[in-house]
Amino acid sequence: MFAPRTTPWPLVALFTAGYLAPYLLPTTVGRLDSGLPLSATQAGAIGSALLLSSASAGFLLASRVERIGARTLARAGLALAVLGYGTAALTTVIPAVIVGALIGGFGSGTATTVAATGIAAQADPHRTTTLGLLGVSALAGAVYLTVPHLGAGHGLPLAAIALTALAVWPLTGRLPVRTATTHNPLTGRARLPHLRSGLLLAAAMPCWSLAQNALWAVSGRIGLTQAHLTEATVGAVFAVALGAGLLGVTVAGAVGPRFGRAVPVGAGTALIAGCVVLSASATGLTTFAVGEISWNVLYPVVLSYAIGLAATLDPRGRWAVLVGSASSLGTAAGPLTGSVLAARAGFAVMGVVLAAGLLVIAVPMTVVALRAGRSGLVTPHGGPAYQGRPAPLKGRESAPDVTTAA
Numbered sequence: 001m002f003a004p005r006t007t008p009w010p011l012v013a014l015f016t017a018g019y020l021a022p023y024l025l026p027t028t029v030g031r032l033d034s035g036l037p038l039s040a041t042q043a044g045a046i047g048s049a050l051l052l053s054s055a056s057a058g059f060l061l062a063s064r065v066e067r068i069g070a071r072t073l074a075r076a077g078l079a080l081a082v083l084g085y086g087t088a089a090l091t092t093v094i095p096a097v098i099v100g101a102l103i104g105g106f107g108s109g110t111a112t113t114v115a116a117t118g119i120a121a122q123a124d125p126h127r128t129t130t131l132g133l134l135g136v137s138a139l140a141g142a143v144y145l146t147v148p149h150l151g152a153g154h155g156l157p158l159a160a161i162a163l164t165a166l167a168v169w170p171l172t173g174r175l176p177v178r179t180a181t182t183h184n185p186l187t188g189r190a191r192l193p194h195l196r197s198g199l200l201l202a203a204a205m206p207c208w209s210l211a212q213n214a215l216w217a218v219s220g221r222i223g224l225t226q227a228h229l230t231e232a233t234v235g236a237v238f239a240v241a242l243g244a245g246l247l248g249v250t251v252a253g254a255v256g257p258r259f260g261r262a263v264p265v266g267a268g269t270a271l272i273a274g275c276v277v278l279s280a281s282a283t284g285l286t287t288f289a290v291g292e293i294s295w296n297v298l299y300p301v302v303l304s305y306a307i308g309l310a311a312t313l314d315p316r317g318r319w320a321v322l323v324g325s326a327s328s329l330g331t332a333a334g335p336l337t338g339s340v341l342a343a344r345a346g347f348a349v350m351g352v353v354l355a356a357g358l359l360v361i362a363v364p365m366t367v368v369a370l371r372a373g374r375s376g377l378v379t380p381h382g383g384p385a386y387q388g389r390p391a392p393l394k395g396r397e398s399a400p401d402v403t404t405a406a
Contacts, residue, residue, distance in 0.1 A: 015132030018112030035154035044339030050105035055328035057109025077110025081165035089155035141239035206330030213334020266366030268302035273355035280351020
């Protein structure tokens with residue numbers, strides 16, 4: 001697709017455009033809550049619908065990128081993102097906002113699918129993924145710092161996503177019309193290896209992602225209503241947290257699997273559970289900031305090891321694709337789950353419930369990691385078990401709503 005030693009900037013830009021909507025989702029949800037006659041639960045439901053639409057694009061199109069062509073599909077996704085998010089930003093008619101969010105979400109998912117497929121074919125997919133994460137995190141951080149100063153209304157985050165998709169459009173000219181590949185990991189008919197381990201991991205990841213995103217989706221409201229912080233302060237905390245997440249990604253890539261995956265996955269998930277409790281019970285700046293920033297350092301580390309673990313289960317990358325897609329389904333349910341739990345039980349109880357779920361889920365994930373280690377499947381980044389794997393998902397395909405109180 002691209003020269004091995006050349007940074008595929010079109011893929012990095014497409015990755016950024018596709019992931020920006022999930023990163024900004026709860027900010028969007030928060031603005032829907034405050035700018036339109038919607039309850040927090042209804043706004044969370046729209047956010048979940050957006051993410052589900054994005055995930056459905058991955059399920060429907062991941063095996064069709066080569067046939068349709070990366071350039072064509074990327075342009076279609078970006079066009080849908082501009083149309084959907086732009087419409088939702090410019091109207092206050094709730095049905096139109098919902099339809100726009102669904103269309104925009106499908107466009108984001110389409111762009112992400114093309115980016116992930118292209119990144120998987122790179123000689124160094126981890127480097128390209130890291131660049132994409134750097135781009136989307138920096139852009140999202142800038143939005144979090146800027147939006148609070150630009151006025152009220154639900155349209156600003158949606159407009160930012162639409163404008164990003166529009167800006168990336170010219171770069172799609174460097175994407176191939178068709179992608180020549182020897183095989184597609186999603187269409188291979190060979191029996192999936194390590195079936196029990198793969199199914200166990202695929203069943204655990206939706207629950208893991210749901211718990212993460214349930215908190216992430218309401219973190220802004222926690223900061224505003226429970227910790228009594230200003231919107232600008234909450235936005236600054238999240239901008240720092242996104243930067244801390246980049247540190248986690250960098251460390252995970254540098255260390256690799258040299259210490260195995262059982263400890264990072266199991267112990268890391270247990271530590272995340274503690275961060276969830278701390279964040280959800282925060283009543284001031286210190287506890288809120290420590291909880292959110294610590295969580296954002298740990299989250300991408302555990303996620304990268306979990307996706308890498310899925311890649312070791314099948315050299316053709318099929319388990320990585322299936323586990324990543326399953327994780328997206330859990331991510332989609334996160335905003336609604338968090339909104340419902342917070343509304344009915346309060347933030348602190350919600351945090352305890354989510355943390356308990358994470359501790360339970362850590363057990364099967366650790367078991368799979370231990371089995372992989374005993375089977376000699378754990379290989380260094382870039383080894384045979386990683387050939388053809390999709391780019392790791394930034395699981396929490398959303399970010400905290402910093403723009404309104406529930």
